[in-house]
Amino acid sequence: MDASIIFIVIAVIAIIAFFTIFFNKKAIIKRKLKKAELKPINQFRDNEEARIVGEVEFVGEPLIAPLSGRPCAYYYVHVEQEKSSGKSSSWSTLIEEEVSGEYVIRDGANYAYINGRHIKSYIVQDRNYRSGFLNDAADHLENYLNRKGYESENMLGFNKTMRYKEGVLEKGEKIAVYGKGVWRSATELNLPEKFGRVLSISEPNDDEIYLSDDPDTTHEEVKKVPKEKVESNYGGADSRYFEKSKDEHFYQK
Numbered sequence: 001m002d003a004s005i006i007f008i009v010i011a012v013i014a015i016i017a018f019f020t021i022f023f024n025k026k027a028i029i030k031r032k033l034k035k036a037e038l039k040p041i042n043q044f045r046d047n048e049e050a051r052i053v054g055e056v057e058f059v060g061e062p063l064i065a066p067l068s069g070r071p072c073a074y075y076y077v078h079v080e081q082e083k084s085s086g087k088s089s090s091w092s093t094l095i096e097e098e099v100s101g102e103y104v105i106r107d108g109a110n111y112a113y114i115n116g117r118h119i120k121s122y123i124v125q126d127r128n129y130r131s132g133f134l135n136d137a138a139d140h141l142e143n144y145l146n147r148k149g150y151e152s153e154n155m156l157g158f159n160k161t162m163r164y165k166e167g168v169l170e171k172g173e174k175i176a177v178y179g180k181g182v183w184r185s186a187t188e189l190n191l192p193e194k195f196g197r198v199l200s201i202s203e204p205n206d207d208e209i210y211l212s213d214d215p216d217t218t219h220e221e222v223k224k225v226p227k228e229k230v231e232s233n234y235g236g237a238d239s240r241y242f243e244k245s246k247d248e249h250f251y252q253k
Helices: 003-022 025-035 139-147
Strands: 048-058 074-085 088-100 103-107 110-114 119-122 127-131 162-169 174-185 197-202 209-212
Touching: 025 119, 025 174, 025 209, 048 110, 074 139, 110 174
Parallel strands: 110 197, 119 209
Antiparallel strands: 048 103, 048 174, 074 088, 074 162, 103 110, 127 162, 174 197, 174 209
16 A cells, blocks of 8 residues: 555544544543633632532432442443444443432532533543343343343343443542532522522533533642632631642641
């Protein structure tokens, strides 16, 4: 084959790979969150747009993740089946499910609440299962498939080659959220009164809320804020924040 043709083929493959990686859902969400300005919750003013980082705290009873059985505030499940076509094979999505429960995001003594419907999320999928040849689907996997109208076996009784992935937001887990913040009372948001004033996170203009628990989006340093430049917003907590220590928690003076 002519060397120029080989070069063109390699270049095309490289370009396709670049666009596939750079513009996939995970990359877009991580890039958006990492580039967004990071603000402690108590430094938000009404209608500002920025990223917050805090810990998940349940409101009421948690959800139960369908594959792992973990209590959580949010879960994502992705089930795929391997499909063969001649000498090649590929993975086809059977189920992709995201479910959110009631939770707030705690940053020190302050709280935020996601109060929007248009959310782009990337949840780290830390539970992976497989079933296929000589590997029957475990009962909890089969039960989940059945609830969604699927089975792990074909009409002849042979196992389909399948893989199952699950990611969750657990209590105390650190997450990053980007959106527009407006201060509201907890009761206005149908939250328990104990949360006091809460930063309600909604969609920015012509955009969506972005959410992830990927460490790349949550492990960021917060610059020291001079005392005279900090304004308190409703929460009443001391707003003098300093850089994270090695254990990556905020400390207040």
